[in-house]
Amino acid sequence: xxSIYNLLLILCALxxxxxxxxxxxxxxxxxxxxxxxxxxxSSETTTKAANLPAGYTGKQIAVEIVDAEGKSVKSTNxxxxxxxxxxxxxxxxxxVKAHSYxxxxxxxxxxxxxYYGSAEVTIENGKEVNQAIVxxxxxxxxxxxxxxxxxxxxxxFGLSVKxxxxxxxxxxxxxxxxxxxxxxxxxxxxxxxxxxSYSGQGxxxxxxxxxxxxxxxxxxxxxILNFTLQDHGQGDVTVEVDPTTHVYEYTxxxxxHPTNSALLEANAWxxxxxxxxxxxxxxxxxxxxxxxxxxxxxxxxxxTDLETTSTGEGEDVVYTATATSLAANTTYVYRLVGDNNVExxxxxxxTEEEAQLQNAGFEDWYxxxxxxxxxxxxxxxxxxxxxxxxxxxxxxxxxxxTQGSDxxxxxxxxxxxxxxxxxxxxxxxxxxxxRFNSLVGMSGAKIDxxxxxxxxxxxxxxWYQYEPEVIDNDRQEVGSSGVLKNxxxxxxxxxxxxxxxxxxxxxxxxxxxxxxxxxxxxxQFIAFGELPAEQCKATDGWVNFDIPLQYKEGKFGEQPxxxxxxxxxxxxxDYFTGAVGSTMYLDDFSLNYEGSPAIWNFESGAxxx
Numbered sequence: 001x002x003s004i005y006n007l008l009l010i011l012c013a014l015x016x017x018x019x020x021x022x023x024x025x026x027x028x029x030x031x032x033x034x035x036x037x038x039x040x041x042s043s044e045t046t047t048k049a050a051n052l053p054a055g056y057t058g059k060q061i062a063v064e065i066v067d068a069e070g071k072s073v074k075s076t077n078x079x080x081x082x083x084x085x086x087x088x089x090x091x092x093x094x095x096v097k098a099h100s101y102x103x104x105x106x107x108x109x110x111x112x113x114x115y116y117g118s119a120e121v122t123i124e125n126g127k128e129v130n131q132a133i134v135x136x137x138x139x140x141x142x143x144x145x146x147x148x149x150x151x152x153x154x155x156x157f158g159l160s161v162k163x164x165x166x167x168x169x170x171x172x173x174x175x176x177x178x179x180x181x182x183x184x185x186x187x188x189x190x191x192x193x194x195x196x197s198y199s200g201q202g203x204x205x206x207x208x209x210x211x212x213x214x215x216x217x218x219x220x221x222x223x224i225l226n227f228t229l230q231d232h233g234q235g236d237v238t239v240e241v242d243p244t245t246h247v248y249e250y251t252x253x254x255x256x257h258p259t260n261s262a263l264l265e266a267n268a269w270x271x272x273x274x275x276x277x278x279x280x281x282x283x284x285x286x287x288x289x290x291x292x293x294x295x296x297x298x299x300x301x302x303x304t305d306l307e308t309t310s311t312g313e314g315e316d317v318v319y320t321a322t323a324t325s326l327a328a329n330t331t332y333v334y335r336l337v338g339d340n341n342v343e344x345x346x347x348x349x350x351t352e353e354e355a356q357l358q359n360a361g362f363e364d365w366y367x368x369x370x371x372x373x374x375x376x377x378x379x380x381x382x383x384x385x386x387x388x389x390x391x392x393x394x395x396x397x398x399x400x401x402t403q404g405s406d407x408x409x410x411x412x413x414x415x416x417x418x419x420x421x422x423x424x425x426x427x428x429x430x431x432x433x434x435r436f437n438s439l440v441g442m443s444g445a446k447i448d449x450x451x452x453x454x455x456x457x458x459x460x461x462x463w464y465q466y467e468p469e470v471i472d473n474d475r476q477e478v479g480s481s482g483v484l485k486n487x488x489x490x491x492x493x494x495x496x497x498x499x500x501x502x503x504x505x506x507x508x509x510x511x512x513x514x515x516x517x518x519x520x521x522x523x524q525f526i527a528f529g530e531l532p533a534e535q536c537k538a539t540d541g542w543v544n545f546d547i548p549l550q551y552k553e554g555k556f557g558e559q560p561x562x563x564x565x566x567x568x569x570x571x572x573x574d575y576f577t578g579a580v581g582s583t584m585y586l587d588d589f590s591l592n593y594e595g596s597p598a599i600w601n602f603e604s605g606a607x608x609x
Contacts, residue, residue, distance in 0.1 A: 031091040031125020053102040058113040061135065062101035068093040077101050094121045098135055105139040105190060108161075108169040112188045114139045139190055141222040144174055144183040149229035150254065151178045156201040157227070164193040164213065191219050198227065200254065212250075224249040260288065262336050264347030267557045269456050270328040270354045270593040275306070277336040277344060278318040288338035293321040295334040298348065303337075328354035328593065355455040357433075357565075358386040360462075360589040362415040365404035372400045374415060374431065386451045390429060392436040393445045394422040401429030401569070409463040409542045409587035417569040419469075419490070419582040428573020431586065432566040437504065444508035450499050453563030457591040460496045460529060460547045460565070464586050466539045468492070469579035484572055490579035491537060493571035495530035496547060498560035507574040514566065520602040526555040528600060536571055542585075546592070550600035565589075 063082070064075040073089070076082055078101065097118045105114030117135035142161060150157060157178055162171035172187045194217060199209035214223060228251060263279040275293050282288060291310070294303040306321035319336055326332065331350045337343040364376040371392050375385035389402035405416035417429035437446035468490040484491070497514065501524060505512050512518075519528045529547040567586055570578025 056102050058100040060101045061098050064097045066095045089123050091123045091125045098133055108172050108189045110187055136220050138219045139188045142187045143224050145226045147228035150227050154200045155203055159198045162195050164195050168192040220246050222247045226251045260344045262344040266349035268349040268351050270352040271326050272324045274322055275334050276320045288342055290339045291336050294337050295323045295332050298331040298333050326351050352455040354593050357589050361411050363411050363413050372403045386433055388436050389431050393439050394427045401427050402431050407585050414585050414587035417584045419570045419578045421580050426576045426578055428568050428570035428578050430568045440508050446506050448502050448504050449564045450502040450562035457593050458595045459592045461592055462589040463542050465542045466492045467583045468538050469581040471579045484577050490582040491571040492584045493568045495566055497525055497564040498527040499525050499562045513574050526558055526560050527551040548598045550598045553599050
């Protein structure tokens with residue numbers, strides 16, 4: 001914004017050295033200089049604000065001269081009293097302050113500009129100094145424009161502006177006459193974040209309202225609020241900024257149809273979203289006829305109607321629907337709307353990523369020292385590998401129960417898990433999403449299960465081939481599983497868990513093992529799925545598996561942070577129960593996001609769609 005006032009300070013030596021000496025004798029030993037003020041006029045209109053002095057315009061400029069110690073040495077409420085006058089000042093450092101008289105700009109008011117400027121001045125004996133002070137608008141100016149289409153479709157239109165911190169200043173309501181050509185009122189506010197509230201009574205019936213925040217407000221800013229009409233839908237706000245003049249021109253797009261309010265909630269997965277609308281309130285004169293939920297992809301125009309179910313009555317009614325066939329990692333907009341195009345506010349949700357597993361085909365293998373890892377060399381050396389195995393624990397004894405194999409379902413390699421007898425203990429081969437932690441003496445190990453993962457798949461798919469052996473107590477101990485005994489055929493295991501955080505298992509402590517019961521009781525876990533017992537037995541070649549994720553009902557809307565997948569050639573290897581030589585091959589893993597999630601009912605042993 002252009003400067004409104006210029007204060008010209010002219011310091012000049014008007015007397016001879018002799019006369020200066022006479023002044024020195026009178027005022028001190030530092031010598032004397034002179035100050036002359038000139039103030040330009042203002043073009044601002046006369047104020048109409050009742051809380052300002054009568055006749056306040058901001059034009060009358062007060063001046064104060066303050067010495068280096070902060071003491072006011074000279075002041076005037078009207079600079080014109082000093083116009084053409086010479087002001088004698090002892091030599092020294094001064095601050096000259098100029099501001100609108102009668103108002104400090106700390107309150108809101110109509111047509112109340114407040115200007116302020118200052119300058120540091122050094123008065124030296126016998127020398128002439130010229131200094132200009134620029135007074136700029138120190139408060140915030142706000143003006144309004146109402147488009148003709150608003151005037152055509154609304155009977156009334158209201159606008160008020162208040163401070164976000166309501167203690168900062170009083171709210172101001174603009175007097176908007178839709179029959180007038182322009183809105184003449186101009187408001188001024190102190191420097192604080194503001195909230196614009198507007199409402200309208202449509203000629204077609206009904207009313208609506210909305211709010212918008214103006215943040216990072218600064219002095220010398222001029223906000224121009226433009227209101228124009230949108231034929232249908234939720235209003236938008238755009239802003240154009242002229243940084244050279246600090247003019248911010250906001251355009252508010254207003255719907256001519258009444259906008260109502262509702263509490264909108266979305267539980268968005270990768271390919272579908274559960275939507276709901278509750279606490280629905282309608283504006284005066286508006287009704288939602290046959291309400292239904294609608295959605296559309298953001299930045300598109302076409303809405304899709306959803307089959308909507310309502311429960312409850314009156315103010316307690318809740319509308320629900322499921323949006324399907326969505327694109328993963330995509331933002332959508334949704335709302336509740338009636339047949340008469342009366343709509344609620346809009347909500348927004350973003351679908352989850354359709355995340356997949358690292359090295360899911362087990363093509364990459366790398367040997368570091370004596371230990372094999374299911375990762376490429378670069379991924380391993382970067383520390384970004386997701387799969388770990390029991391190899392770090394048994395590798396020091398010369399065993400790698402889990403390795404790559406050319407017995408594969410597709411590609412070049414698969415994972416081979418073979419139960420072995422490592423030194424003095426049974427070593428069931430394992431492959432899992434997580435990290436090997438440490439050995440527990442000679443009797444077990446600690447494993448940190450879980451890798452970062454934030455999506456919610458429907459099922460876990462893949463291929464496996466299993467060749468179990470018979471548990472022979474002459475070759476290894478039966479262990480403490482309480483399930484398998486000497487002479488029984490070994491079993492394999494595959495399971496998946498969605499978790500909130502990593503989870504450490506110490507296989508010397510049975511209470512930490514990830515049994516279905518332990519997973520069900522632990523609130524850290526959101527969902528669980530495992531290969532059924534009847535499929536944990538010998539296969540005739542490669543067999544496809546599809547394990548559904550079963551979600552705890554109480555955790556259905558929660559997001560996981562980690563994914564746990566565990567595969568073992570001996571299901572009860574954590575209890576040191578199994579058969580040496582039992583071998584499982586794994587290949588072509590994937591996570592499926594199509595379909596509907598299952599609800600886990602542990603007590604009944606069944607999942608519900």
